[in-house]
Amino acid sequence: MAVERYLQNAISDWMCDDGPESDIVISSRVRIARNLKDHPFPLLATDSQANAVINKVSETIINGKMKQIGNFDLILLEDLNDLQKKVLVEKHLISLNLANESRKGAVTLSENEAISIMINEEDHIRIQCLYPGLQINQAWEMANKIDDILEKDLDYAFDEKRGYLTSCPTNVGTGIRASVMVHLPALVLTNQMNRLVPAITQVGLTVRGIYGEGSEALGNLFQISNQITLGQSEEDIIRNLHGVVNQIIELERQSRRNLVEEKRFQIEDKVGRAYGILSNAKIIDSKEAAQRLSDLRLGIDLKMIKGISASVVNELMVMTQPGFLQYIANEILTPEERDIRRATIIRKKLLEIK
Amino acid sequence: MLCENCGKRPATLHFTKIINGQKNEYHLCEQCAKEKGEIFSSSSESFPFHHLLSGLLNFDQMVEEHPLYTNPESQRCETCGLTFSQFKKMGKFGCSDCYKYFELQLEPIFRRIHGNSQHIGKVPLRSGKSIKLKKELSQLKAILQQKIALEEFEEAAKLRDKIRALEHKISESRG
Ligand SMILES: [Zn+2]
Ligand SMILES: [Zn+2]
Numbered sequence: 001m002a003v004e005r006y007l008q009n010a011i012s013d014w015m016c017d018d019g020p021e022s023d024i025v026i027s028s029r030v031r032i033a034r035n036l037k038d039h040p041f042p043l044l045a046t047d048s049q050a051n052a053v054i055n056k057v058s059e060t061i062i063n064g065k066m067k068q069i070g071n072f073d074l075i076l077l078e079d080l081n082d083l084q085k086k087v088l089v090e091k092h093l094i095s096l097n098l099a100n101e102s103r104k105g106a107v108t109l110s111e112n113e114a115i116s117i118m119i120n121e122e123d124h125i126r127i128q129c130l131y132p133g134l135q136i137n138q139a140w141e142m143a144n145k146i147d148d149i150l151e152k153d154l155d156y157a158f159d160e161k162r163g164y165l166t167s168c169p170t171n172v173g174t175g176i177r178a179s180v181m182v183h184l185p186a187l188v189l190t191n192q193m194n195r196l197v198p199a200i201t202q203v204g205l206t207v208r209g210i211y212g213e214g215s216e217a218l219g220n221l222f223q224i225s226n227q228i229t230l231g232q233s234e235e236d237i238i239r240n241l242h243g244v245v246n247q248i249i250e251l252e253r254q255s256r257r258n259l260v261e262e263k264r265f266q267i268e269d270k271v272g273r274a275y276g277i278l279s280n281a282k283i284i285d286s287k288e289a290a291q292r293l294s295d296l297r298l299g300i301d302l303k304m305i306k307g308i309s310a311s312v313v314n315e316l317m318v319m320t321q322p323g324f325l326q327y328i329a330n331e332i333l334t335p336e337e338r339d340i341r342r343a344t345i346i347r348k349k350l351l352e353i354k
Numbered sequence: 355m356l357c358e359n360c361g362k363r364p365a366t367l368h369f370t371k372i373i374n375g376q377k378n379e380y381h382l383c384e385q386c387a388k389e390k391g392e393i394f395s396s397s398s399e400s401f402p403f404h405h406l407l408s409g410l411l412n413f414d415q416m417v418e419e420h421p422l423y424t425n426p427e428s429q430r431c432e433t434c435g436l437t438f439s440q441f442k443k444m445g446k447f448g449c450s451d452c453y454k455y456f457e458l459q460l461e462p463i464f465r466r467i468h469g470n471s472q473h474i475g476k477v478p479l480r481s482g483k484s485i486k487l488k489k490e491l492s493q494l495k496a497i498l499q500q501k502i503a504l505e506e507f508e509e510a511a512k513l514r515d516k517i518r519a520l521e522h523k524i525s526e527s528r529g
Binding site: 035169 | 433434444446447450468470472476477480481485
């Protein structure tokens with residue numbers, strides 16, 4: 001089945017290359033929302049109306065001018081079991097909303113998994129482009145190009161005054177959500193996030209933890225994205241995000257330097273303990289794993305740990321998520337069983353490298 | 355029609371009031387009417403607000419007389435059937451025409467969410483072209499009316515040819 005190849009590896013091909021600023025920025029993503037004219041939004045569409053949208057859009061993507069971008073596979077969500085859906089969510093290839101809410105959802109994925117076009121999510125079309133490191137401009141350019149190609153064959157719901165019309169009023173206008181995933185262990189350790197988050201919010205951006213609930217960010221991973229979609233051009237939105245992320249990178253680097261200068265032993269101890277526990281533990285829950293992996297990654301970035309690449313940590317971060325663990329095990333696991341599996345996977349991976 | 359007091363929200367209350375033999379028409383939104391109501395009741399004309407809205411001022415009759423009267427909550431998108439109150443509950447539109455049917459109510463909502471209500475970003479290449487052409491067309495048609503009014507028929511004939519060519523172009527760009 002076509003979907004298997006997208007589930008095998010925890011880390012997508014596009015993530016294997018290091019992007020710019022990859023010691024802090026994990027990935028950049030641009031998602032744009034589009035809808036077809038004269039079709040009810042997915043929320044109110046009947047099954048046959050929703051199927052008509054899938055046929056129309058996927059036909060354009062798979063057989064149309066999109067060939068110049070690459071080859072795409074169409075995956076219907078109704079053909080997937082819950083575990084398979086979970087894995088796609090954990091790899092950020094589909095949204096939680098598409099996995100859980102959509103009745104007639106589908107996704108088309110590019111072979112390297114850098115491009116995911118969701119169909120019948122909240123909107124008819126959601127084009128998502130992922131790049132490693134800080135490459136938010138590149139992600140926008142690619143999404144923009146794909147949008148132009150699709151628009152040659154599809155009639156979009158567009159209004160001169162309101163722009164691209166979307167199911168939710170928070171996406172109307174440009175329909176763009178640009179986001180950057182950053183690893184900020186030093187800013188968290190020095191308690192600076194409480195001060196930083198309101199400042200980021202004030203310039204029209206939002207910050208949220210990638211894993212974990214609410215403001216709690218497991219593994220010190222945060223997603224920073226634009227909030228406003230109407231009344232600003234795409235270029236301004238991208239530039240604003242890029243500028244703020246550059247400042248955050250500078251702050252994180254400064255904090256890391258300070259930590260190394262003032263608390264080298266404590267940091268080395270933290271990193272060493274993380275490595276020790278991760279390579280020896282027999283049981284580890286997701287919260288501890290995320291924290292230890294973050295510590296390990298900090299050690300790699302600070303050159304305190306050698307011989308392990310940061311991409312291994314990225315990979316483990318996804319591999320130790322509940323969906324992926326169970327998919328690999330090929331069965332539903334209790335939380336206790338998951339904690340054992342999680343520890344095993346991490347141990348084996350770290351042993352492989354040494 | 356917008357509220358004549360704040361000029362922001364749609365006017366949903368339309369009534370006439372006779373003061374000293376002078377007939378005045380009012381078109382207000384609910385909020386402004388409420389605020390005014392307090393003024394009315396505390397002033398010399400001491401009757402409670404709900405009287406203002408009911409029989410005393412022939413409100414019901416005025417409602418029927420004013421074709422523009424709409425209760426914003428029960429306003430419905432003719433295309434998908436979603437009512438404005440359903441939209442408010444879900445926070446989601448049912449179709450792209452909802453934007454047209456709820457236009458007046460949406461203006462303040464967009465301002466609250468985005469601080470803006472006017473798109474200035476990307477315009478789709480294909481349909482964007484026809485939007486531009488349509489604008490041009492309506493401008494030409496306006497000039498044509500002027501020329502006819504001024505009895506400049508030669509000019510008008512030229513314009514008519516131009517309009518025809520443009521209309522042809524628009525129908526082609528729709529493909
Ligand atoms: Zn008013
Ligand atoms: Zn509608």
